[in-house]
Amino acid sequence: MKLKTLVVGTAAAAALIGATFSTPALAQAKEQFFPVLVYRTGPYAPNGVPFANGYVDYLKLVNARGGINGVKLVFEECETGYATDKGTECYERLKGKNGGATVFQPLSTGITFALTEKAPVDKIPLITAGYGRSESQDGMVFKWNFPIAGTYWVAADALIQQLGKKEGGLDKLKGKKITLVYHDSPFGKEPIPLLQERAKLHGFELAMLPVAHPGVEQKSTWLQIRQSRPDYILLWGWGVMNSTALKEAVATGYPREKMYGVWWAGAEPDVKDVGMGAKGYNAVTMQHGTETNSKIAQDILKELHAKNLGTGPKEEVGQVLYMRGLMSAMFAVEGVKRAQERFGKGKVMLGEQARWGYENLALDQKKLDALGFAGVMRPVSTSCADHMGANWARVHTWDGAKWAFSSDWLQADESILKPMVRAAADKYAAEKKIERRTPADCQS
Amino acid sequence: MLYRENGQFKTSYAADQQIFPIAQDRYLILALVAAAFVLVPGVASEYMFRAILIPFLILSLAALGLNILVGYCGQISLGTGGFMAVGAYAAYNFLVRIDGMPAVAAILMGGVCAMAVGVLFGIPSLRIKGLYLAVATLAAQFFCDWAFLRIKWFTNDSSSGSVSVSELHLLGWTIDTPADKYLFCLGFVLLFALVAKNLVRSHIGREWMAMRDMDVAAAVIGIRPVYAKLTAFAVSSFFIGVAGALWGFVHLGSWEPAAFSIDRSFQLLFMVIIGGLGSIMGSFFGAAFIVVLPILLDILGVAVGFNTALASHLTFMVFGALIVFFLIVEPHGLARLWSIGKEKLRLWPFPH
Numbered sequence: 045m046k047l048k049t050l051v052v053g054t055a056a057a058a059a060l061i062g063a064t065f066s067t068p069a070l071a072q073a074k075e076q077f078f079p080v081l082v083y084r085t086g087p088y089a090p091n092g093v094p095f096a097n098g099y100v101d102y103l104k105l106v107n108a109r110g111g112i113n114g115v116k117l118v119f120e121e122c123e124t125g126y127a128t129d130k131g132t133e134c135y136e137r138l139k140g141k142n143g144g145a146t147v148f149q150p151l152s153t154g155i156t157f158a159l160t161e162k163a164p165v166d167k168i169p170l171i172t173a174g175y176g177r178s179e180s181q182d183g184m185v186f187k188w189n190f191p192i193a194g195t196y197w198v199a200a201d202a203l204i205q206q207l208g209k210k211e212g213g214l215d216k217l218k219g220k221k222i223t224l225v226y227h228d229s230p231f232g233k234e235p236i237p238l239l240q241e242r243a244k245l246h247g248f249e250l251a252m253l254p255v256a257h258p259g260v261e262q263k264s265t266w267l268q269i270r271q272s273r274p275d276y277i278l279l280w281g282w283g284v285m286n287s288t289a290l291k292e293a294v295a296t297g298y299p300r301e302k303m304y305g306v307w308w309a310g311a312e313p314d315v316k317d318v319g320m321g322a323k324g325y326n327a328v329t330m331q332h333g334t335e336t337n338s339k340i341a342q343d344i345l346k347e348l349h350a351k352n353l354g355t356g357p358k359e360e361v362g363q364v365l366y367m368r369g370l371m372s373a374m375f376a377v378e379g380v381k382r383a384q385e386r387f388g389k390g391k392v393m394l395g396e397q398a399r400w401g402y403e404n405l406a407l408d409q410k411k412l413d414a415l416g417f418a419g420v421m422r423p424v425s426t427s428c429a430d431h432m433g434a435n436w437a438r439v440h441t442w443d444g445a446k447w448a449f450s451s452d453w454l455q456a457d458e459s460i461l462k463p464m465v466r467a468a469a470d471k472y473a474a475e476k477k478i479e480r481r482t483p484a485d486c487q488s
Numbered sequence: 489m490l491y492r493e494n495g496q497f498k499t500s501y502a503a504d505q506q507i508f509p510i511a512q513d514r515y516l517i518l519a520l521v522a523a524a525f526v527l528v529p530g531v532a533s534e535y536m537f538r539a540i541l542i543p544f545l546i547l548s549l550a551a552l553g554l555n556i557l558v559g560y561c562g563q564i565s566l567g568t569g570g571f572m573a574v575g576a577y578a579a580y581n582f583l584v585r586i587d588g589m590p591a592v593a594a595i596l597m598g599g600v601c602a603m604a605v606g607v608l609f610g611i612p613s614l615r616i617k618g619l620y621l622a623v624a625t626l627a628a629q630f631f632c633d634w635a636f637l638r639i640k641w642f643t644n645d646s647s648s649g650s651v652s653v654s655e656l657h658l659l660g661w662t663i664d665t666p667a668d669k670y671l672f673c674l675g676f677v678l679l680f681a682l683v684a685k686n687l688v689r690s691h692i693g694r695e696w697m698a699m700r701d702m703d704v705a706a707a708v709i710g711i712r713p714v715y716a717k718l719t720a721f722a723v724s725s726f727f728i729g730v731a732g733a734l735w736g737f738v739h740l741g742s743w744e745p746a747a748f749s750i751d752r753s754f755q756l757l758f759m760v761i762i763g764g765l766g767s768i769m770g771s772f773f774g775a776a777f778i779v780v781l782p783i784l785l786d787i788l789g790v791a792v793g794f795n796t797a798l799a800s801h802l803t804f805m806v807f808g809a810l811i812v813f814f815l816i817v818e819p820h821g822l823a824r825l826w827s828i829g830k831e832k833l834r835l836w837p838f839p840h
Contacts, residue, residue: 084797093797123786123796128740128747129543133783136539154744157650161741165664177648228637230648230744237647254637257746468647475584476654 076112076380076392078103078119078373079138079145081155086125087258088283090313091365095151096121097356098369101344102377104355108347112381113390118142124155131155132162139166146398147171147376153231156189163188168395169379169402173372174199174307174330178234179468181461183403183431184480186469190402192375193424193434194330196306197464200235200278201456202437203304203328204242207276209451218247221272225265225289226280228254235280235306237468241460259285266292279305279327286314290322300324304439311364315442323444329364331421332371333440334447336362340370340416364447367420374415375424379405400488403428422453428486435461491834507685513830524674529667537666544779545673546734551759551771552677552684553727558757559766560688561720562700563613567606567625568728568756570632573748575602575729576736577642580651584644591656591663595676595733602729603722605632610721614714617703629750636745652742669738676734680727685768687723696720697766762814764823773822777814782807 080103082096083089103119111117120141122134131150139145148163149171150156156176163170164187171190172180178197180189207222208214224239226232236252243250251272253265259281269277277298279289286309293300301324305314310327312334335341341362348354349361360366383393383401393401405426412418426433435458439451473480496511498504508514532541550572557563579598583589609628613621636642636649643651656663656672663672687693695716698706707713736743755778763774782803789799818825 082796084795085800089797120790121796122790123800125800128744132740133539136535137787140533140535153648154650154746157648157652157742157744158740161652229746230650233648257749475652 074115074390074392075118075142076115076146077142077144078117078376079134079141079148080119080121081124081131081134081149081151082121083124083126083151085123086127088126091283091308091311092126092151093356094311094313094360094363094365095369095372097354097360098366098371099149099373100355100369101348101361101366102370102373104348104353105344106377108353112377113384115380115384115390115392117377124152126152126154128152128154128158132158135159135162139168143392144168144395146380146393146395147402149173149372149376150176153177153234154229157230160186160189166395167399169399171372171375171379171402173375174368175231178238179465179472181430181432181465182469183426183428184469185473185478186431187481187485188399190375190426190431192402192405192426192432193371193421194437195432196231196234196280197238197461198432198435198456199306199328199330199437200238201242201461202439202454203278203306204239204246205454205457206304206326206328206439206451208246214246220248220276221251221274222248222276222278223251223253223269223272223274224278224280225253225255225262225269227259227282227285228256231282231308232280235278237464238460239278241464245460255281255285255289258283260288262288262292266296266298269298270296275302277303279303279309281305281309281314285309287317290315290318290325294318294321301326304328307364307368310440310447311368312447313365320444322442324441326439326441326450327447329438329440329449330368331434331436331438332364332367333438333449334362334364335367335420338362338367338416338420339418340420341367343416344370371417371421374417375402375405378407378411378415382406402426403431403486405433428481428483490836491830493834505689507689521678525671529671532667532670534666537670540780540783541670542666542673542739544775545670545677546731546739547756547759547779548772548775549673549677549680549734550728550731550756551763551775552681552768553724553731554756555760555763555766555768555771556684556688556696556727557720557724558760559764559770560693560700561696561717561724563610563717563720564618564622565625565628565724566622566750566753566757567609567628567632569748569750569752570629571602571606571725571728572732572735572752573632573636573745574605574725575599575732576743576748577636577651578602578729579733579737580653581642581644583653590658591737592658595730595737598733599726599730602732603726606721606725606728607718610718610725613717613721626750629753633745633749636748648744650742650744651736653737656737663738673734673738676730680730681768684723684727688768692716692719700766758811762811762821764821767821767823769826770821770823773826777822781810 080099083092103117107117122138124131124134145168147169150159156172159170169188171192173192174194176191178195180186180191208217211217239250255262255265281289303325305327307328307330315322344361349358379401380393380398382404383397387397403426405424407424409423422434422436424433435456437454438449440447441450491512493510554568557565575598578601579594582594582597612624643649663669695711698711699716703713759774759778762777764770785803785806786799789802
């Protein structure tokens with residue numbers, strides 16, 4: 045290599061580095077910054093894309109309607125590829141931009157674990173609506189984590205209740221064989237403590253079969269299922285693992301009616317390839333399902349897609365994961381709106397102030413109806429001690445062409461959940477040497 | 489001009505045997521180290537520390553370890569991620585199970601455990617070579633992945649399999665700000681780089697290189713293959729284990745086995761190959777290339793106005809193309825380019 049090329053190359057590289065890091069600090073007024081962590085690439089992209097589209101569409105909709113009491117939203121996406129290290133890099137990149145991030149939604153249990161350590165230092169709240177670490181429901185220890193409207197323990201509890209109903213009472217589960225097929229990561233392992241607790245209580249036999257990332261290698265798992273013939277299978281899968289599991293179930297001849305997925309395993313991309321083969325497969329939903337006819341979905345079609353402002357294809361609006369993104373963004377925005385009620389309407393909220401909003405969310409039926417979420421979800425009201433705010437779930441079933449609800453509302457049993465949350469949170473607090481918050485701190 | 493050595497005479501063996509015998513090199517490196525310790529903590533932003541500098545330093549250390557094995561001793565290993573995991577989990581266990589365990593001691597003990605595991609998986613290298621050895625070390629990777637996912641004892645019975653470390657202390661210095669963490673890692677890396685450089689210059693390093701170049705000939709002139717190969721595995725795994733512990737303790741804070749997956753092994757092997765096999769400097773170049781470049785490309789892509797998915801795909805493509813380009817232009821890696829540059833500068837501006 046010639047010296048000249050080397051010198052020119054080095055100069056070009058230096059210029060590139062300089063250009064990248066000297067992002068000018070723009071002083072902008074009246075703009076609330078929402079960083080958006082997404083994964084539109086990688087093995088989980090088919091599921092990540094609709095979520096991201098829903099999330100962004102909701103923020104756009106709020107802007108189109110004049111922002112939060114006049115405060116415009118700005119947002120910026122960062123691609124994590126569902127990888128923890130890229131997620132933390134994105135977090136560092138976005139947290140200080142545009143006057144500081146309002147809230148982060150990590151969209152991965154691994155990233156949630158990593159950010160849980162950082163959020164208290166940077167004073168930025170984390171919303172993990174329906175996922176994340178289950179014990180973070182305890183706001184007295186996890187001051188900055190908000191698993192709003194559901195955790196994996198709620199999902200698992202609702203599923204066991206549904207199985208009990210099917211059998212004609214939870215006591216009838218005694219002696220039954222229930223197998224958990226799970227993604228071998230913190231996400232997949234999250235429901236295990238609750239299921240073990242329930243197994244002890246009702247006397248069912250719990251078997252656990254891990255599936256390695258990304259989840260296409262399941263032959264041996266289904267061989268074991270063929271041998272043990274469990275009464276029910278709980279599928280804690282994500283991305284390509286779900287459709288693979290369903291195909292394997294077809295091949296093994298395991299009845300799909302006896303399979304129950306977590307909500308990450310109960311959306312259109314999971315069953316579309318399998319089509320009729322997945323007929324009868326069930327999945328828990330954290331409140332909403334496919335809500336194409338809901339007012340909010342119609343509003344988005346009317347106010348964004350009709351004007352070519354929408355994100356992603358029109359057909360996606362109202363699908364399960366799209367609605368999930370929409371709902372998560374709604375929580376993020378409503379928390380800021382709530383915070384404005386205390387700290388000043390029409391002002392830009394800091395992360396710390398927004399945190400108060402998320403801790404005091406009071407989304408009653410009237411507010412939900414006004415937002416267009418009527419029928420999509422139940423009221424949510426968080427508090428200092430309870431960062432989850434609602435513990436309801438439903439089960440929906442794939443009929444070969446679409447998802448339809450097949451159960452009533454199920455409420456997680458607080459008498460089981462509460463002591464577990466408390467014990468796990470206490471363990472975390474002891475490890476980290478965190479003091480439980482005092483009532484005075486709740487006012488902050 | 490810059491590299492003229494006129495008048496630099498070596499009058500003692502010590503002067504001739506310095507790490508950087510040329511004065512310009514010496515002052516440049518000293519200035520670099522001084523800047524890294526004094527200047528950088530003052531000017532770098534938190535993002536620079538957390539997302540770029542700290543990962544760069546830790547992965548440089550791991551690449552250094554791997555370079556000793558692959559570059560200097562010629563034993564191909566794909567188990568790097570596994571050895572990093574051993575270091576991280578062992579250090580974690582020392583920290584949580586022994587009261588009052590200092591963090592630095594735990595990290596070094598993590599390195600010692602990785603060394604033991606490394607030597608164990610290095611034993612097959614006495615019989616098998618090249619690609620076959622790569623496959624054998626792959627077993628180390630899979631075994632470690634399996635062990636840390638399945639054996640609850642290692643994760644202190646954490647239900648999700650994710651472990652975390654609370655604050656770090658070093659002799660009353662609480663390491664919590666990004667600048668502190670950076671300095672902590674920098675200290676480790678500097679020390680270990682110095683050790684590595686001196687090891688490869690000493691008789692043991694020459695034994696490794698003799699094994700790499702032709703093991704039969706090396707055995708004929710009296711080098712014991714067992715000793716040479718196993719020491720290379722031991723030293724390399726120790727470095728990698730320490731890097732793994734730092735990755736968990738300092739960079740991630742809380743981690744799961746996926747942080748040390750097979751992808752990490754490949755990443756480190758690429759660093760060593762692109763940076764330059766058998767070169768201490770090359771480990772740093774390689775780490776910089778693999779850590780910093782994708783982030784730069786990604787930021788640039790977004791800044792230009794591509795959407796995130798497109799930017800991310802473009803990053804992959806450009807990055808891949810650059811790797812191929814560099815390997816075609818200079819198969820001996822970035823370190824070789826660096827030394828060519830220095831050679832040219834010696835003659836500049838009057839090449840003859």
